[in-house]
Amino acid sequence: MDFSLTKQEELFLKMIREFAEKEVKPLAADVDEEERFPMETVEKMGKIGLMGIPVPKQYGGQGGTNQIYTMAVEELSRVCATTGVIVSAHTSLCIAPILENGNEEQKMKYIPKLASGEWIGAFGLTEPNAGTDAAMQQTTAVDAGDKWILNGSKIFITNSGYAHVYIIMAMTDKSLGTKGISAFIVEDGMPGFSVGKKEKKMGIRGSATCELIFENCEVPKENLLGNLGKGFGIAMKTLDGGRIGIASQALGIAQGAMDETVKYTKERKQFGKSIASFQNTQFQMADLETKIQAARLLVRSAAYKKDQKLPYSADAAMCKLFAAETAMEVTTKAVQFHGGYGYTREYPVERMMRDAKITEIYEGTSEVQRMVIAGKLFK
Amino acid sequence: MNIVVCIKQVPDTTEIKINPATGTLIREGVPSIMNPDDKGGLEMALRLKDLYGANVTVITMGPPQADAILREAFAMGVDRTILLTDRKFAGADTLATSNALAAALKCLDYDLIITGRQAIDGDTAQVGPQMAEHLDLPQVSYVVDLKYEGRHVIVKKETEDGYQMLEAETPCVLTVLASANQARYMTVSGIMEAFDKEVEIWNVSKINVDEAKLGLAGSPTRVKSSFTKAQKGAGQVYEVDAEEAVGIIISKLQEKYII
Ligand SMILES: Cc1cc2nc3c(=O)[nH]c(=O)nc-3n(C[C@H](O)[C@H](O)[C@H](O)COP(=O)(O)OP(=O)(O)OC[C@H]3O[C@@H](n4cnc5c(N)ncnc54)[C@H](O)[C@@H]3O)c2cc1C
Ligand SMILES: Cc1cc2nc3c(=O)[nH]c(=O)nc-3n(C[C@H](O)[C@H](O)[C@H](O)COP(=O)(O)OP(=O)(O)OC[C@H]3O[C@@H](n4cnc5c(N)ncnc54)[C@H](O)[C@@H]3O)c2cc1C
Numbered sequence: 001m002d003f004s005l006t007k008q009e010e011l012f013l014k015m016i017r018e019f020a021e022k023e024v025k026p027l028a029a030d031v032d033e034e035e036r037f038p039m040e041t042v043e044k045m046g047k048i049g050l051m052g053i054p055v056p057k058q059y060g061g062q063g064g065t066n067q068i069y070t071m072a073v074e075e076l077s078r079v080c081a082t083t084g085v086i087v088s089a090h091t092s093l094c095i096a097p098i099l100e101n102g103n104e105e106q107k108m109k110y111i112p113k114l115a116s117g118e119w120i121g122a123f124g125l126t127e128p129n130a131g132t133d134a135a136m137q138q139t140t141a142v143d144a145g146d147k148w149i150l151n152g153s154k155i156f157i158t159n160s161g162y163a164h165v166y167i168i169m170a171m172t173d174k175s176l177g178t179k180g181i182s183a184f185i186v187e188d189g190m191p192g193f194s195v196g197k198k199e200k201k202m203g204i205r206g207s208a209t210c211e212l213i214f215e216n217c218e219v220p221k222e223n224l225l226g227n228l229g230k231g232f233g234i235a236m237k238t239l240d241g242g243r244i245g246i247a248s249q250a251l252g253i254a255q256g257a258m259d260e261t262v263k264y265t266k267e268r269k270q271f272g273k274s275i276a277s278f279q280n281t282q283f284q285m286a287d288l289e290t291k292i293q294a295a296r297l298l299v300r301s302a303a304y305k306k307d308q309k310l311p312y313s314a315d316a317a318m319c320k321l322f323a324a325e326t327a328m329e330v331t332t333k334a335v336q337f338h339g340g341y342g343y344t345r346e347y348p349v350e351r352m353m354r355d356a357k358i359t360e361i362y363e364g365t366s367e368v369q370r371m372v373i374a375g376k377l378f379k
Numbered sequence: 380m381n382i383v384v385c386i387k388q389v390p391d392t393t394e395i396k397i398n399p400a401t402g403t404l405i406r407e408g409v410p411s412i413m414n415p416d417d418k419g420g421l422e423m424a425l426r427l428k429d430l431y432g433a434n435v436t437v438i439t440m441g442p443p444q445a446d447a448i449l450r451e452a453f454a455m456g457v458d459r460t461i462l463l464t465d466r467k468f469a470g471a472d473t474l475a476t477s478n479a480l481a482a483a484l485k486c487l488d489y490d491l492i493i494t495g496r497q498a499i500d501g502d503t504a505q506v507g508p509q510m511a512e513h514l515d516l517p518q519v520s521y522v523v524d525l526k527y528e529g530r531h532v533i534v535k536k537e538t539e540d541g542y543q544m545l546e547a548e549t550p551c552v553l554t555v556l557a558s559a560n561q562a563r564y565m566t567v568s569g570i571m572e573a574f575d576k577e578v579e580i581w582n583v584s585k586i587n588v589d590e591a592k593l594g595l596a597g598s599p600t601r602v603k604s605s606f607t608k609a610q611k612g613a614g615q616v617y618e619v620d621a622e623e624a625v626g627i628i629i630s631k632l633q634e635k636y637i638i
Binding site: 007008011012014015018019047048049050052053057061062063064068072 | 450451454563564565566567568569570571572573574
């Protein structure tokens with residue numbers, strides 16, 4: 001077992017840390033305050049390959065590993081969780097299902113433009129009445145000869161409005177239950193497709209989260225992704241991969257809050273001493289640091305298994321569960337160590353605490369992760 | 380078009396500690412980086428590559444660890460890298476360094492040679508100009524912008540109180556400032572491939588040079604003594620408006636009999 005970084009990983013970390021520090025961090029507070037999607041950052045990320053890391057070169061990708069991809073999401077989220085989730089949803093929820101389930105024409109048509117960042121990707125599974133119980137899909141897709149006609153709506157879709165490509169789940173045969181769900185590639189601008197209301201959120205406020213509306217939406221026949229009736233499986237497998245991305249986001253948020261808290265508690269003095277010199281601070285921070293490192297090892301191990309093409313479904317659930325809860329705990333305590341200042345927007349830990357919460361909810365709530373883990377345990 | 384960029388690996392700090400016993404730099408524990416001015420020069424070369432498809436070669440003289448900055452250069456997009464390394468180069472001062480580099484450059488094709496203005500450790504700003512002399516080429520130092528016009532280049536040279544626009548015949552040597560541009564980031568695919576590419580290792584036998592001009596033997600400089608600057612005491616901060624600030628400054632200067 002080798003825990004050391006490869007030469008490529010070391011060099012990548014050097015680059016991504018500099019990029020995050022210089023290009024992403026300075027915008028983070030504003031992106032949050034103004035609920036602004038950082039398009040300029042997406043363009044910069046596209047240029048250096050961050051929008052297509054674990055994508056083979058033959059499809060215009062970077063030929064990187066999932067391990068390096070998780071490092072990217074972690075380091076971006078360490079300074080701006082909004083930027084982290086833009087990359088994660090784009091890569092794990094849109095590029096990955098096309099790469100894994102698409103035919104050659106679909107891959108050649110969509111992957112190069114997604115991997116270069118020219119197009120942004122999104123994924124629509126959740127509906128008003130199909131959240132955790134995702135099988136309750138009400139969006140329908142009807143075979144109309146040369147095309148599919150989609151009707152229904154999706155909610156809470158990350159990157160919507162800015163994305164060009166959406167992976168959409170819809171019922172092609174209600175009588176078959178989950179076996180009647182199929183996946184489609186929907187492009188912005190297809191007739192009958194529109195983006196609805198944008199949510200006002202607690203955290204990751206720069207990330208666009210909107211409703212998608214399908215009113216007799218016409219999707220070309222060839223845009224069925226994978227086989228008919230295989231959509232639910234595609235969605236579940238896609239989320240397995242996505243969870244490693246969200247775990248990396250959570251890990252990054254936790255690390256970012258830790259960085260800020262170490263710095264602050266060393267500077268802030270009360271009772272003539274730095275806050276960092278109190279044993280309460282030291283012991284609590286030691287515990288948090290240990291949890292962050294444990295979360296990182298869970299993420300690394302899940303990404304390793306994905307890279308090695310080993311089963312990783314439970315690993316992905318475990319790393320997301322643990323990293324998300326760690327992020328929530330670390331950011332909550334980070335605010336506590338900052339005292340009143342931590343409750344204000346003068347310091348980034350206030351934002352980090354709001355950002356952390358979503359990692360316990362999307363791509364399967366923490367309860368769902370426990371179901372997945374228990375499912376394997378009691379199989 | 381062929382461009383050769385000379386880059387140097389330097390410790391990542393402006394506050395270099397000196398071993399008081401030996402008077403030499405303590406390099407242990409200090410992370411190494413590509414010298415900032417050299418990165419500016421490399422970016423300038425890569426922009427010419429983007430524009431005209433120039434072939435960019437990077438060369439460094441240094442210990443085997445200098446491989447790291449060459450991998451970084453690959454990941455930024457250079458075509459070829461050379462590590463000039465040999466025990467016989469050790470202990471070189473600027474003259475011996477420029478002799479070795481100039482000899483290596485003679486083995487290469489170039490229309491332009493780009494160096495940084497100055498290395499943040501040695502800090503002399505001599506190597507580029509010396510190399511130009513050894514190679515008998517025109518040189519412009521402190522370059523912040525460049526237009527390539529084939530037989531000649533038009534360069535913007537920064538001076539203390541402005542800048543000059545100069546024309547130089549190619550091939551020539553330009554020494555570039557970090558402030559000339561914002562160097563590009565390495566790309567992910569560049570990083571993935573950087574370690575599969577070949578860094579050419581050149582030793583003394585590869586270049587045609589009088590060994591007496593290399594390393595310690597070829598270095599006329601002798602360090603008489605060196606010292607770490609004494610730390611300044613902590614300053615006092617006044618957060619006041621401009622008018623009050625002027626008053627405070629005046630009274631402080633008077634206290635010290637400066638005015
Ligand atoms: C900012 C944001 C971005 C999102 N991005 C996307 C996206 O890009 N694409 C997409 O498809 N979806 C997206 N979602 C949707 C997200 O995945 C869902 O909100 C999530 O899966 C939970 O579904 P729900 O909101 O309907 O909650 P519900 O399913 O109503 O759950 C409510 C609570 O009940 C619990 N619960 C439910 N069932 C059980 C059970 N059987 N046992 C125990 N507890 C249970 C849940 O854990 C939760 O705590 C996003 C959501 C948000 C907020
Ligand atoms: C322990 C120690 C002792 C030293 N003792 C002496 C001494 O006694 N006398 C003395 O004169 N100097 C001494 N030096 C300085 C050393 O010789 C210089 O670092 C070296 O010659 C380059 O000069 P510089 O750093 O001033 O580079 P500069 O002249 O400031 O560099 C200008 C540009 O030249 C290029 N360049 C410089 N060095 C290289 C290189 N190795 N490979 C490729 N390109 C390069 C780069 O593009 C750089 O930006 C010593 C250095 C050390 C670390």
